[in-house]
Structure formats: C-alpha cells, structure tokens
Amino acid sequence: MIFFTFDLFMRTIFHLDLDAFFVSVERILDPKLNGKPVIVGGDPKYGRGVVSACSYEARAFGLHSAMPIRTAYKLCPQGIYLHGHGDEYTRFSKTVKNVLEQYAPQIEQASIDEFYLDMTGTQKMYGSMFGFATRLQKEIWDKIGLPISIGVGSNKTVAKIGSDCMKPKGITYIIPGMEKEFLSPMPVETIPGVGKVMKQSLNARGIYRIGDITTLSSDYFGTAFGKYGIDLWRKAHGEGTEYLTIQRTRKSISRETTFGNDVTNEEELKNTLFYLTGKVAQSLRKKGWEASTVDIKLRYTDFQTLTRAKTIKPSDDDKVIFESAWDLMKKARTRRVGVRLIGIGITNFSPLNEQEYLFEDYEIKRKKMLRAVTRIRDKFGYESLMFGNTSEDKRLKSMENYFQV
Numbered sequence: 001m002i003f004f005t006f007d008l009f010m011r012t013i014f015h016l017d018l019d020a021f022f023v024s025v026e027r028i029l030d031p032k033l034n035g036k037p038v039i040v041g042g043d044p045k046y047g048r049g050v051v052s053a054c055s056y057e058a059r060a061f062g063l064h065s066a067m068p069i070r071t072a073y074k075l076c077p078q079g080i081y082l083h084g085h086g087d088e089y090t091r092f093s094k095t096v097k098n099v100l101e102q103y104a105p106q107i108e109q110a111s112i113d114e115f116y117l118d119m120t121g122t123q124k125m126y127g128s129m130f131g132f133a134t135r136l137q138k139e140i141w142d143k144i145g146l147p148i149s150i151g152v153g154s155n156k157t158v159a160k161i162g163s164d165c166m167k168p169k170g171i172t173y174i175i176p177g178m179e180k181e182f183l184s185p186m187p188v189e190t191i192p193g194v195g196k197v198m199k200q201s202l203n204a205r206g207i208y209r210i211g212d213i214t215t216l217s218s219d220y221f222g223t224a225f226g227k228y229g230i231d232l233w234r235k236a237h238g239e240g241t242e243y244l245t246i247q248r249t250r251k252s253i254s255r256e257t258t259f260g261n262d263v264t265n266e267e268e269l270k271n272t273l274f275y276l277t278g279k280v281a282q283s284l285r286k287k288g289w290e291a292s293t294v295d296i297k298l299r300y301t302d303f304q305t306l307t308r309a310k311t312i313k314p315s316d317d318d319k320v321i322f323e324s325a326w327d328l329m330k331k332a333r334t335r336r337v338g339v340r341l342i343g344i345g346i347t348n349f350s351p352l353n354e355q356e357y358l359f360e361d362y363e364i365k366r367k368k369m370l371r372a373v374t375r376i377r378d379k380f381g382y383e384s385l386m387f388g389n390t391s392e393d394k395r396l397k398s399m400e401n402y403f404q405v
Contacts, residue, residue, distance in 0.1 A: 010176050011242040012129055012152065014104075014117035015159035016136075018096065019147040019168035021113035022053035025092050026082055028145045037061065037079040042069035044081050052084065056168060086313050090292065090350055095144055103136065108244035109351055116156055118244050130173040137171060154179060157240030161190055179238025184211030191235050201225075210236045253291075255279045256343025262301040263339045273329060276344050277322040284346060290314035291346035294324045298332050299341035306332045314350055321346060 018024065022040040027033045037058035042049020051067045061076040072079070093112045100107055103126070104117040119129065126132040133150045140148050151162025153174040161183065162172035174182050183190075188210055189199045205224075207213060213221070213236035221229030234240070255276040263269055273296075284291055295309035308328040315321060325344045333339070 010120075011154055012119045012122070013154065013156055013159045013242070013244075014115075014119055014129075014133065015151040015153075015156065015163040016100070016115045016117065017149050017151075017160075017163045017167075018093075018113040019149055020053055020055055021093075021146070022084055022089055023055045024146050025085070025088055028092075029085065029088065033080060037063075037076055039063065039069075039072055039076070039079045039081050040084045041072070041081070043083065044069050044073035054079075090314055092144065092146065093350070096140060096146065096148075099140060099143065100136075103132075106244050111351060116159070116244050130171065133171045133173070137169065141169075154238075155240035155242045156244070157192060157235050158182070158238055160192055161186070164190075180214060180236075183236060183238060184209065184214065186210050188213065191232065194232070252345050252347040253280050253283045254343060254345030256297055256341060258341045259339065262337075264337075269329065269333075269339060269342060270326060273325055273342060273344060274322055276342075277325055278318050280344055280346055281316060281318040281321055284316045284349075287349075288351060289349040290316050290351075291321070291349055293346065293348040294321055294328065295345045295347065296325050296328045296332065297341070297343035297345070298329060298339065300335060301338035301340050303340070304335075305341075308332045311348075 023033075023038045026038060026040060033055075035057065036055070037060075038055040039051055039058050040054070041052040049069045051063060051065055051069060051072050053065060054063045054072070058072075058076055058079050061079070063072050063076055063079075069081070073081070089112060093109075097107065097109060097115065100115055100117060103122075104119060105122065106118040108116040108118075110116060119126070119132070122132075123129065129152050133152055137148055137150055140146055147169045149163045149167045149170045151159040151165070151172050151174070153159035153162050154176050158174050158179050162174050163170075165172045186209065188194055188202050188207060191210065194202070202208075202213075207216075213233060216233075218230050218233045221233045223229075225232065257272060257276065259272075263272075291312075292314045293309055293311055295307060297305065297307050299305045308331065310324050310328055312320065312324050321344075329342065
C-alpha cells in the first residue's frame with residue numbers, strides 16, 4: 001500500500017490558455033469559419049505583416065504565429081485570411097475574466113488570452129482540482145463558446161507547461177512532488193524563456209531534454225549562463241514562482257495644466273494637449289497597459305468646466321490617444337472666450353496585447369519605436385526625447401501642473 005502525504009500549504013496554481021483565441025472569437029462572430037483554415041494577421045494581397053493567430057486546420061499546413069504572411073500564403077493559399085477584430089478580442093477576454101473572478105481568490109492576467117489562478121486552499125470548497133478544472137473548462141465553453149486548455153501545478157512554470165500539453169481543450173494535472181518526472185522527457189525549449197539561441201547553446205553542450213539539465217549541477221549552469229542558468233536549472237527541477245503578480249490597478253492616469261494667462265490661441269491649446277498626452281502615454285507604456293477610454297477636461301476663464309469622453313480601440317500610442325483627445329477638445333470648445341485649464345485622462349486599462357500589433361509592418365515598427373522612446377525617457381528624463389515642437393514642449397514643462405488619480 002502506498003501512502004501520499006500532502007502539504008496543506010502547497011500552492012495550487014492554474015494556468016488557463018484560450019486555444020487559438022483570435023480564431024475562436026472570429027468563429028463565434030462567423031460560424032461559417034468552423035472547420036476551415038483561418039489565419040488572423042496581415043493581408044496576403046499586399047504581403048505585409050505576420051500571422052497573429054491561426055486555426056489548428058491552418059497549422060496542419062505548417063503555419064504558426066509570427067510567420068510572415070507572405071510565407072503563410074504560399075503554404076496555405078486556400079486559407080481564409082482575416083485582419084481581425086481587436087475590440088471583440090478585448091471584450092471576450094474580459095468576459096472570461098468575469099467568469100474566473102467568481103471562483104478564484106487571486107487572478108493574474110498574463111496576456112489577453114492567458115490567466116493564472118491561485119486556487120490554494122480551495123479543495124474543501126471545490127473538491128478535486130482536476131474535477132474543478134473540468135467544470136471550469138465546460139462553463140467557459142457553454143457560456144462563452146471559447147475552447148480553453150488548463151494546466152494545474154504547484155507553481156506558475158509547471159502549470160504553464162502543463163496547459164500546453166494537450167491542446168486544444170486539454171487539462172493536465174501535475175501531481176505535487178512529481179514535477180521533475182513530468183518535465184524530464186520534454187525538449188529544453190519547452191521551458192518558458194528558452195528561445196532559439198538558448199536552445200542551440202544547450203544543444204551544443206549535449207543538452208536536449210529537460211532531464212539532461214538535472215544531471216548537471218547548478219554551479220555548471222551558473223558558470224555557463226549566470227543567474228539565468230541557475231534559474232533554468234531550478235525550473236528543470238520543477239521549481240518556479242509560486243505566487244501571482246497581483247497589481248492594484250489604478251482607475252485612471254491623467255494630466256492637466258492651468259495656464260498662467262488665459263489662452264485663446266488654438267495652436268497653443270493643441271501643443272499643450274499634445275505634450276500632456278505624451279506624459280500619460282509614457283506612464284501607460286511603463287505599466288505595460290493599454291487604455292480604451294480617453295477623456296478631456298476644459299475650464300473657461302469664468303470657471304465653467306466641461307468634460308468629454310470617448311471609447312477607442314485599446315492603445316498605448318501617443319498619436320491615437322492625442323487624435324481622440326483633440327477631437328473631443330474641439331467639439332467641447334464652443335465658446336469664444338479664454339481657456340484657463342485643460343487636461344487629459346485615460347481609463348479602462350487592459351494588459352498590452354502585443355499580438356494585435358503583428359498585423360502590419362508599420363504597426364510593428366511603430367510599437368518598437370514607442371518602446372525605445374519609453375526606455376530612453378525613463379532613463380534620461382522625459383525631455384530627453386520629444387515629439388513635435390521641442391521649444392513649446394520645454395516651455396510647457398515649466399508650467400506643468402498635473403495630477404494622477
């Protein structure tokens with residue numbers, strides 16, 4: 001007879017991965033797409049962009065995410081190529097999260113289609129964790145129509161690897177204490193973070209399976225790869241982060257300024273709003289968020305104050321946010337009197353969805369540029385790199401008076 005001892009305080013982490021999420025949403029919107037090779041991404045007509053997501057039928061032709069759309073079309077010319085519906089992806093992601101919030105004490109949304117749940121201590125409430133995962137999977141399918149794969153383990157790394165084992169609509173439960181045995185036969189690139197270069201480096205040392213890593217000492221990996229090598233060795237032994245990253249989400253990010261003298265010149269108002277928009281967008285990108293609501297504030301010389309708001313496609317782009325804000329400002333400013341104060345705010349945050357920006361070459365380049373701008377400003381100060389009228393920006397800096405809510 002074999003006896004199992006369970007640590008009551010051992011973590012129980014779920015990783016939920018929505019299968020071919022963008023394609024699954026497109027099929028809900030248009031059921032005629034079911035059973036067909038569907039590719040969400042760039043337009044093969046112009047050969048621009050890359051594959052953002054593809055159905056399992058398309059994968060049978062060798063397609064995969066991030067593949068150039070031109071290559072995808074050569075492999076699967078009969079496929080159905082869609083540009084995608086970003087707003088719908090966000091809406092469905094939020095709907096899934098609403099379901100999860102009914103059950104999980106803690107949730108970490110890793111991306112638009114990935115969630116971690118900390119279900120530690122809920123066995124008395126929900127019973128078998130495998131059974132609960134089955135019920136959760138069925139509820140998301142029945143209520144929303146989205147297929148989802150679930151991995152259950154003692155930490156985030158093991159749970160994430162587990163969710164990828166039996167796609168689509170699979171459930172993998174890794175018995176506590178069996179993590180090392182579970183991982184051992186898998187290729188080294190199965191470990192999150194092991195890319196093409198690292199795989200080649202490991203293979204050159206005769207390391208092909210995760211189990212090969214465990215035959216060597218942590219000192220070996222520390223010498224060869226530094227801190228990353230030690231972390232890799234720990235993951236190969238089934239160790240990983242046990243606690244979720246729970247952020248207290250701010251309700252809004254806003255900036256406003258009060259003019260020293262009331263302003264009537266439209267160009268000055270536009271330049272000021274442009275500067276303030278850059279500040280809120282910078283804060284947004286540093287958080288790794290996108291915003292889907294833009295609001296403006298306008299106060300006249302007689303202290304009459306107006307606010308306006310607009311829903312946009314989730315974005316962290318200065319240009320997108322500014323254009324919406326300036327449109328609101330122009331519509332709000334109907335009186336020919338001086339303006340004392342203007343402000344801009346952004347709300348309704350969601351994690352940055354990088355996949356949506358794989359659709360077009362221009363979008364890829366712009367996202368990379370904005371990230372570089374954010375890093376430079378964060379390191380050397382906001383004024384180290386400016387868009388638009390630099391002298392105007394510097395003048396505005398001296399009078400800026402902003403508030404964060």
